[in-house]
């Protein structure tokens with residue numbers, strides 16, 4: 001093959017049917033505002049823990065919805081439940097309850 005000096009990215013598809021979306025379903029059942037997140041990133045920009053470590057709530061929510069949240073356990077441990085993200089969210093998403101629900105789901109669904 002000719003080397004053009006760059007690579008074409010591998011094909012990337014999100015397969016909702018094959019991905020494990022149990023966590024997304026569990027959160028939706030226990031915290032309906034999970035549905036109205038618009039992925040704006042305000043929560044991540046204001047996150048207290050995010051100033052000291054890598055904690056990205058916006059990314060976490062997107063990956064959970066896709067069924068691709070692989071490091072959820074280690075990520076969620078960094079949250080100190082301060083609730084600042086909830087105060088800043090323009091959509092009124094109950095982020096704090098989402099985080100608490102994720103913690104419960106990790107125990108119950110064995111992630």
Ligand code: SF4
Pocket residue numbers: 036037038039040041042043044057058061088089090091092093095
């Ligand atoms: S601030 Fe609210 S709407 Fe924006 S990404 Fe965070 S949870 Fe979603």
Ligand code: SF4
Pocket residue numbers: 043046047048049050055057078079080081082083084085086095096099
């Ligand atoms: S509750 Fe957790 S995710 Fe939200 S701002 Fe505080 S540390 Fe960050």
